[in-house]
Every structure is written in structure tokens, then in C-alpha cells.
Amino acid sequence: xxxxxxPETREFPIxxxxxxxxxxxxxxxxAGEEFQSDMGFPFTEETGQLIDGWKERFLELMQEKLSKYxxxxxxxxxxxxxxxCTDKCHYFIGTAxxxxxxxxxxxxxxQVYRRYFTFxxxxxxxxxxxxxxTEDVIKDMYSYYxxxxxxxxxxxxxxxxxxxxxxxxxxxDMLAQIGMGQKYSNQIIPxxxxxxNNLGLPEPALVDTLEGxxxxxxxxxxxxxxxxxxxxxxxxxxxxxxxxxFAEPHIDGLIGYGKVFHAAGVTWTLSSKASEAAxxxxxxxxxxxxxxxxxxxxxxxxxxxxxRIIFGECGHAWRVAYNHLNxxxxxxxxxxxNYPIPQHILEFTKDCLDRNILNIDKSENDHxxxxxxxxxxxxxxxxxxxxxxxxxTTPREVIKAVCxxxxxxxxxxxxxxxxxxxxxxxxLTDDLMELRIKGAQPRMEALKNVxxxxxxxxxAAICAICxxxxxxxxxxxxMTMDQIVxxxxxxxxxxILEGQGEEAEDSDEAA
Amino acid sequence: xxxxxxxxxxxxxxxxxxxxxxxTNKILQYKRVxxxxxxxxxxxxxxxxxxxxxxxTEVVLFNSLxxxxxxxxxxxxxxxxSLLLAFFRHLRYVISPDSFIWPLxxxxxxxxxxxxxxxxxxxxxxxxxARRIFVDRVRYISSLxxxxxxxxxxxxxxxxxxxxxxAHTDIVQLKQFIMGLFLFDWQNLPADPVLLAxxxxxxxxxxxxPISKLLHAPGLFMSPTRYQIDNPREQRHLSPWxxxxxxxxxxxx
Numbered sequence: 001x002x003x004x005x006x007p008e009t010r011e012f013p014i015x016x017x018x019x020x021x022x023x024x025x026x027x028x029x030x031a032g033e034e035f036q037s038d039m040g041f042p043f044t045e046e047t048g049q050l051i052d053g054w055k056e057r058f059l060e061l062m063q064e065k066l067s068k069y070x071x072x073x074x075x076x077x078x079x080x081x082x083x084x085c086t087d088k089c090h091y092f093i094g095t096a097x098x099x100x101x102x103x104x105x106x107x108x109x110x111q112v113y114r115r116y117f118t119f120x121x122x123x124x125x126x127x128x129x130x131x132x133x134t135e136d137v138i139k140d141m142y143s144y145y146x147x148x149x150x151x152x153x154x155x156x157x158x159x160x161x162x163x164x165x166x167x168x169x170x171x172x173d174m175l176a177q178i179g180m181g182q183k184y185s186n187q188i189i190p191x192x193x194x195x196x197n198n199l200g201l202p203e204p205a206l207v208d209t210l211e212g213x214x215x216x217x218x219x220x221x222x223x224x225x226x227x228x229x230x231x232x233x234x235x236x237x238x239x240x241x242x243x244x245x246f247a248e249p250h251i252d253g254l255i256g257y258g259k260v261f262h263a264a265g266v267t268w269t270l271s272s273k274a275s276e277a278a279x280x281x282x283x284x285x286x287x288x289x290x291x292x293x294x295x296x297x298x299x300x301x302x303x304x305x306x307x308r309i310i311f312g313e314c315g316h317a318w319r320v321a322y323n324h325l326n327x328x329x330x331x332x333x334x335x336x337x338n339y340p341i342p343q344h345i346l347e348f349t350k351d352c353l354d355r356n357i358l359n360i361d362k363s364e365n366d367h368x369x370x371x372x373x374x375x376x377x378x379x380x381x382x383x384x385x386x387x388x389x390x391x392x393t394t395p396r397e398v399i400k401a402v403c404x405x406x407x408x409x410x411x412x413x414x415x416x417x418x419x420x421x422x423x424x425x426x427x428l429t430d431d432l433m434e435l436r437i438k439g440a441q442p443r444m445e446a447l448k449n450v451x452x453x454x455x456x457x458x459x460a461a462i463c464a465i466c467x468x469x470x471x472x473x474x475x476x477x478x479m480t481m482d483q484i485v486x487x488x489x490x491x492x493x494x495x496i497l498e499g500q501g502e503e504a505e506d507s508d509e510a511a
Numbered sequence: 512x513x514x515x516x517x518x519x520x521x522x523x524x525x526x527x528x529x530x531x532x533x534x535t536n537k538i539l540q541y542k543r544v545x546x547x548x549x550x551x552x553x554x555x556x557x558x559x560x561x562x563x564x565x566x567x568t569e570v571v572l573f574n575s576l577x578x579x580x581x582x583x584x585x586x587x588x589x590x591x592x593s594l595l596l597a598f599f600r601h602l603r604y605v606i607s608p609d610s611f612i613w614p615l616x617x618x619x620x621x622x623x624x625x626x627x628x629x630x631x632x633x634x635x636x637x638x639x640x641a642r643r644i645f646v647d648r649v650r651y652i653s654s655l656x657x658x659x660x661x662x663x664x665x666x667x668x669x670x671x672x673x674x675x676x677x678a679h680t681d682i683v684q685l686k687q688f689i690m691g692l693f694l695f696d697w698q699n700l701p702a703d704p705v706l707l708a709x710x711x712x713x714x715x716x717x718x719x720x721p722i723s724k725l726l727h728a729p730g731l732f733m734s735p736t737r738y739q740i741d742n743p744r745e746q747r748h749l750s751p752w753x754x755x756x757x758x759x760x761x762x763x764x
Contacts, residue, residue: 018647068752070546071735077537078730081657082587083642083649084579098651107652119722120656128723129654155552157579159569159587160727161736163550287547287753295762323549323743330747330763340744380552388554388741416554417578
């Protein structure tokens, strides 16, 4: 573990006094020629340089964004600087840098908007805090728009619903188009376009992995649970984050989905073409890339002739799937209209539990006391069920149906007030490790407190990024990486499939 | 008619035209710009009625602000509620006693609450100003205009109270002046300095409304995170430019 200053965790949260410039040094690697050109973005000879005529281009792009996105146009105008959001961002709480206050982050763009697009800013810049667009301003934007995980916690508290994520997305896209794309995201997206998933796992590797998984499960429970790939005529297409294929604890979740499908007696398949639920097009604010990535799923569903689409555990993927899949890759008139399109794996599992078709032994999870981390995109940008707020109740009901011991974290850190894991929104990269550790502080604090007060040993999550991020940062806060688990890992532990031997159950517990 | 009165007649008309045209222009701009994606902050309502209820809790009760910070909520609520009461009280200056609304305006309740509201407004504004000055986070995000806006409205409230309690004006003459504006039958304005200060600041507020953060009033209703219905799976949402993109490559067919 590298050496970072770890923020304190306390019994009660404290809002820090501001420390100007505390995180000014935090900047992710800029995408070089290779990744910029793969993405269709311009590049310069030296990475990190701005393109010729960058200023005019930036303002031109801004004009375009303002005329294409109502959210941006309205949000630029209506902020009254009331301060309601100032203490709501996990990155501000963890770093004390005032530019990590949501309103200050928006202001990086708003001050330019005012200078070039408003009467007051054109004629009285000093009065309204409008400033000229300079290279320093661009550097500031690049730094601080990559200290936002687009989690929208600020938008919950804003009296006008101003959503900093919308501003961050617009800014990132404009930055990329003047030569300042972020390496991490711009490296990943072309892999999805070309190979099908963020990790760049080609079809043969996928086949191999899934065969291995089938063997592993069979060794474990003596039941042949299938993990099919590209099977035409299957009823369900499962689209899941590629981390589910190999990372811990993600893969235990994938095993869980397979067991639930097995027990429910449905036919399903993964697709090598759409072997990724994640959609980083959202993070970089590119409608075009987000659409392109979504259309893979449409093509895969058509090729395979499936009737339903189900998404695995992934936060922003579910945001895009739930809110945008219909917009970007619809209409879905060729799928079975009796089911939600798309459906979340938890909706499927919850339905199976409600219909009582799963054989559950809750005591299999007795060695753990669970809590649940609401992932930001699921909490504040989706539903998992029919009613508003079902995104909070469905996962908890499923956990409680398969576990005996459960406690929620403090009320102001869950549901729509949940804190981001600190690694979302395209920041899950090693060059932002300090930010990720500091941004995890509010969640770590709440987890420590519920552990102390209620003996919680494990935290369940339904997001691939959350799981990866916690695996990495838990040790920095004196906890262990295996304290983060997948919700379907808990289901997998508790579910008893037909033909599963007693012995097998024991070995399962020992593992 | 005095030169002063002529000046104020002109100022009033120009201010009202600026206010109405400016706000209309902004609302039309917001309406013109499409919202290409569903971005409702959830839990969000599933129906139009639900959206109306959501706005009721936001506009009348300041629900989100209440969840965010109790102090700002108290001062802000006090200010806005007082503004509403003061508005009702002022209606007596623009409504003829022959009108059927007159009894609704010219009664003890509206008039005395309107008076108290003047003081409550000052308390609310001073609270908001103090927060802006003393809380380091709010100070950091404040521009000069953010302070001046509060000072301006404090000036309006203060001069209004002064007219009531300290420097009375010829209220009959004032009403004739105002009614004259509506009827295009222009009358003299009482030349009392406090009244003139009060009116000048109100006119200034009207002028800057469409070019300032006061746009939060109409803009609040145009915020996609709040007005959108949470039904993206049930109903396909597509912007005109999104549809154009589809038509061009045909990949959604």
C-alpha cells in the first residue's frame, strides 16, 4: 500500500473548514494521441497540450451544449449560491478543498458562461464573478471535473435540483474535444467498441473463463450450473459488468445470477458482443459514445433472438440501462413486453423469492452481519421495482431473505443520501488513488460506526465500481478487502439447488 | 406634471417591459432547448400529478433545502413567505375600491400580516447575509453581486417599513399615480425621498431580474431533474436531435 494521508473517521461527521488548493495537484493522466484518436477526439504532438484555436473551439462547444441540453442552460442560470450543497460532496468532506464543493465545481464553468454568454458577465465581470477563459482555467477544470464522481448527492439537496453531474459531463466532453481527454476512460471505451467489454476480453478468453466457472461451481455444489455464451434462442440476455467475469467479489455475484436462473428454470445467455454492462460514455458526457455502446446490446439481443434483457449488478450501467437504453437503443418492440425492458437482476431474483421458487437456507450466511451500500447511480437515478424508492427496498428485501443478520448504516448516509464509494464516474484509476481514498471517508466512517454499534462484519453492494473501489480502499481504513460482498454472492451462499449434497454445503461454508 | 413624475412614469413602463419581456425570453429559451435524456433525481414521481406534488413540496415548503440545512431554510423561508405577504398587502395600491377583490385585500388580516412581514423579511435577509459573511464555505462561493442582491432587497424592505412607521407619504396621491399608470392617465408622484428610494430600488430589482440569479424563480420549474416523470422504461423519451441522429444511421430500426 502506497503512503497516503488517511482522513480520520469519527463517531459523528464533522464538516471541515475549507483549505484552498488542498487537491489542486490531483489530476488524472491525459489521454495521448492513441486514445484520443481512437475516440475521435483531437490530439496534439505533446500530450496535455491544447489544440490550436482551443479557446474559440471551447466557446463554440459550450454554445452547442447550451443549445442541446436544457439541464446545462438552466443550471448555469439559476444557482443562487445558497450553500445548501457545499457540505454534501464526499470529495469535499474528505479533502476540504473548496473547489470540491458542488457549487464551486459548477462555478468553474459558470464563471466562463457568465463572461461570454450573459449581459452581466460581459459588461460587469467583477461584479458577478465572471472570468476570462485562460489555459489556467482549463487546467483547473481538468483537475476538478475529475474530482467529481457524478454521483448527484448534491442534486438531492439543491432547492432547484441543479445536478453537478450534468455540468461535469458537459465539461469533460468539451475538454476532450480541445485535446484534454482523460486517459482512463478514453482507453477503455474503444475496447468496448472493438472487443465488446471494458477489459478487452476477447471471445475465446470469455469462453474459457465461463467454462472454468462452470467447473468450479460443479466442484463446489455437485450441480451443473450453466454459464452460456452466445446461445441463440435463449429467453434472457444477461448483460453484466466484465469485472463479474474475474474480479472478487464480483464473480461470486455472477455465480449467484447463474444459480438463480438455474433454479428458476429459464434459459439465458451472455453475449460476447455485449459482454459489458458498463457504459463509460456516460462518464465522459458523450451522447454519441453512450449510444454506440448501448446499440451493441440492441444488436446482440437481435442476433441472439432473446425475449428479455437483464442487467447484472452495476451502478452506472443500471442508470444508463434504466433511463437511457430505451432512448439510445430503443424501441424494444421485438422483446417480450410482459417484462420490464431492461430488467434488473434483483427484480428477477426478488420475483423468484416472492413466488417462493427458490430453496433458501439463510443460516449459510450466519457467519456475517451485513449492511448495504446504496450505489449512487442506482439510488438517485433509477428504480429496482415498480414503486419510487424500490431501488432501496428491493436489495434490502433480497438480502434479508437470504441473511439473518442485517443492520442499516446511519440514515443520513443511505437511500438517496447515500455517499459515493469514492471511485465512481470514471475515477477508478490508480493515478487518482489519493482522491479515491479521501473520497471514501464518509462511507468508511458510516461503516465503521455501524460495525462498532451493531457488529456489522460485511457490506454488500450492487455495483462493480463500488466493489472494486472498496476492495482497494478498505485496507487503508484498517478494514479488510473481503468485507465487501456482492448481493448475489449472499444469494449464492444461501440458495440450495436441486441435487445439491449436504457435503457440498459444508465445503461451501468453509470456503 | 412634475419632471420627476414624468421620469418615474417612463421608468415604470421601461422596467415592467424589461421584466416581462426578459423573463418571457428566458422561459422561451429554456423551452426551446431540448432535454435529450431522462435525468430525474430519484425517487421521482411516476405520474404528472406526482410531479405537481413534488413541486408543491419544493416551492411552498422548500423541502430539499430543509433536508440540506436548517438555518438557511429558516431564513430563506422567512424571507420568501414575508415577500408573499408583503405582495398581498401592496395590492391595495393597485386595486380600485370598486373591484370585487378589494375586500379580500383591504382587511385587517392581510394588512396587519403585511406589516409584520416587513420585519420578518428584514430578519430573514439579515440571517442570509450573516450566513454569507460568516460561514467560510458560503463566503467562498459568494460574488459581490450575491451580497448586493441581499443589500438591495434589505433596502427595499427597510425603506418600506420607514414609509409606514417613520416618514409617511401621501398614500392617496401615490395610489393615483399607480392607477394612472394602468389607465394611461398619468398623475403626480409624491416627491418624498424615502418613497422615491423605495420605488427606485424596486425598479432596479425589476431591471436586473431577467439577467440575474433571480431567474431561479421561473427556472426552478424548468429543471429536468425535478419535473421529469420517472417512466423511462415505459415510455420512450427522444429529443429532436436524438431522433435526427437515428434517422441518419438507421441503427434503431
